[in-house]
Every structure is written in structure tokens, then in C-alpha cells.
Amino acid sequence: MKAHLTRRYMFSASHRLHSDAMSEEENKATYGKCNNPYGHGHNYALEITVSGPVDESTGMVCNLTDLDSFVEHEILDRFHLQNLNTVPEFGQAVPTTENLSAFIYDILQRGFTHAHLEKVRIEETMMNSFEYAGGNEVRR
Amino acid sequence: MVYLTRKAEFAASHYYHNPEFTAEENRRIFGKCNNPNGHGHNYTLEVTVKGEVDTRSGFVVDLKQLKEVLNREVLDAMDHRFLNKEVPEFFTRIPTTENLAISIWQRLAPKLTTAHLHRVRVYETPDLFVDFYGEA
Ligand SMILES: [Zn+2]
Numbered sequence: 001m002k003a004h005l006t007r008r009y010m011f012s013a014s015h016r017l018h019s020d021a022m023s024e025e026e027n028k029a030t031y032g033k034c035n036n037p038y039g040h041g042h043n044y045a046l047e048i049t050v051s052g053p054v055d056e057s058t059g060m061v062c063n064l065t066d067l068d069s070f071v072e073h074e075i076l077d078r079f080h081l082q083n084l085n086t087v088p089e090f091g092q093a094v095p096t097t098e099n100l101s102a103f104i105y106d107i108l109q110r111g112f113t114h115a116h117l118e119k120v121r122i123e124e125t126m127m128n129s130f131e132y133a134g135g136n137e138v139r140r
Numbered sequence: 141m142v143y144l145t146r147k148a149e150f151a152a153s154h155y156y157h158n159p160e161f162t163a164e165e166n167r168r169i170f171g172k173c174n175n176p177n178g179h180g181h182n183y184t185l186e187v188t189v190k191g192e193v194d195t196r197s198g199f200v201v202d203l204k205q206l207k208e209v210l211n212r213e214v215l216d217a218m219d220h221r222f223l224n225k226e227v228p229e230f231f232t233r234i235p236t237t238e239n240l241a242i243s244i245w246q247r248l249a250p251k252l253t254t255a256h257l258h259r260v261r262v263y264e265t266p267d268l269f270v271d272f273y274g275e276a
Contacts, residue, residue: 001276002273002275002276003238003241003242003270003271003272003275004270004271004273005237005268005269005270006268006270007267008266009267054236054238054239054242057158057161058158058169058170059156059233059235059236059238059239060236060238061270063169
């Protein structure tokens with residue numbers, strides 16, 4: 001029988017929303033306070049949902065220790081207590097939580113093989129959250 | 141179609157062990173959860189039903205009936221119990237959060253007459269939950 005499993009992780013990071021493709025005025029108008037050159041930070045809550053048949057011998061969709069160690073090494077080590085503008089993977093992309101969700105989704109989709117990835121959800125604050133479940137649309 | 145979710149909490153203990161695995165395999169696969177003395181959680185259960193709103197009552201489901209079924213079929217059986225030793229399906233099935241969600245679905249689905257079960261969500265901790273939609 002198929003079940004969906006969701007695991008929640010916390011990490012903290014700083015970022016500045018600024019696009020080189022826009023003028024200074026446009027950046028201010030688009031990003032407001034988030035354009036402050038010194039950046040600011042958030043405690044992000046990351047929810048990862050995977051799915052699959054429940055293995056009869058273990059009762060599990062996937063072993064949590066596999067998911068936890070993958071997320072720790074491939075995601076938290078990369079983003080926790082970092083300035084997202086300096087994380088190489090972002091390149092020229094603006095470190096919005098939309099882009100962050102898609103990055104994290106891609107990392108999982110490429111490397112996590114123990115269960116099917118359903119979606120990534122990130123709470124930037126208690127008031128806003130973002131979900132990404134893959135798709136072919138152009139993102140950058 | 142309208143979806144209605146009812147929340148409940150229960151506390152229970154469990155441990156993970158498959159008698160077909162060696163002691164070493166059990167420890168490797170289940171880690172700390174393999175301790176035969178068990179350990180416990182405060183589970184949060186969310187049961188979502190769906191249906192059309194009844195034009196006379198304005199309800200999707202009679203909440204009183206839903207609550208009664210939930211209490212009788214799930215909470216009376218599982219609250220303050222050692223799942224492996226007191227809940228029959230877990231004599232043979234490992235009481236993981238996945239299997240709990242499936243078991244709760246199987247207990248509720250045949251008893252809910254006025255609304256359709258849509259989802260059973262079981263939180264083992266605030267950081268881990270499982271959704272079961274009755275999929276084969
Ligand atoms: Zn446990």
C-alpha cells in the first residue's frame with residue numbers, strides 16, 4: 001500500500017534579494033526591504049514529502065536514517081548558517097524561497113533514490129510558505 | 141465537494157522488530173526503535189472526510205457520528221496502549237507511522253457511512269507525519 005511520508009527540518013540562512021538584470025530603482029521597487037545590501041536572515045522550515053509502497057518487512061516507505069543523512073549532507077550542510085547569495089549553486093539566481101524550493105527539489109530528485117519525491121515545501125516565516133513539486137516550466 | 145478534518149490525539153508506545161531479521165539486522169534497520177521495552181509518542185491524528193454539503197443540515201458529515209466512530213474504532217483501541225502487544229494488527233505488522241496510518245484507515249473506512257474518507261494523517265512528532273489516501 002502506498003503512503004506519503006513528510007519530514008520537517010530547520011535551517012537558518014541569510015540572503016539579499018537583488019537582481020543584476022534590474023536597475024537600482026527596479027530592485028528597490030521589486031524587493032523592498034529584502035533589497036537591503038547587507039542582507040537579512042530567516043529560520044527556514046523545510047518539509048520534504050516522499051511516497052512509495054510501504055515495505056512489508058520494515059513497515060516503511062523509506063528508512064528515515066537514509067532520508068535524514070541525505071538531507072543533512074546534501075542540503076543542510078550546504079545552506080544552514082550560510083549566506084545564500086554566496087552559495088555557488090545559486091550562481092546568478094536570486095535566492096528567493098521560490099528558487100530555494102526548486103534547488104532543494106532538484107538536489108533530492110537527482111540524488112535521493114530510496115523513495116519517490118513528491119514535493120518540497122519551505123516556510124520562510126510563519127506567514128509565508130512555498131511549495132514545489134517539479135515540472136518542466138522554465139525557472140531561471 | 142467539501143473536505144472536513146477532525147483532529148485527535150493519543151499517546152502510545154511501540155517498538156520496531158521483524159522476527160524474520162537477525163538481531164543484528166533489526167538493530168541496523170530499526171536503530172533505537174528496536175529496543176523491546178518500547179518507547180512512546182504523543183500522536184496527532186487528522187482524519188479528513190469529503191462529501192457534498194447536505195442541503196437540509198448544511199453538514200458534510202455528522203460530526204457527532206465521526207467523533208463516535210473515531211473514539212470507538214481508534215482511540216479506545218490505541219490511546220495509552222503498547223501497540224505491539226495490545227492492538228491485534230500490530231502483533232504481526234510493525235507499528236511504524238506508515239502502518240498506523242493504514243491501520244487507522246482500515247478501521248475507519250467501513251464504519252463511516254455518511255461521508256467518504258479522504259485522508260488519514262498521523263503525526264508521530266511535529267517533525268514527521270504520514271498521509272494515507274487508501275491507495276493500493
Ligand atoms: Zn517511535
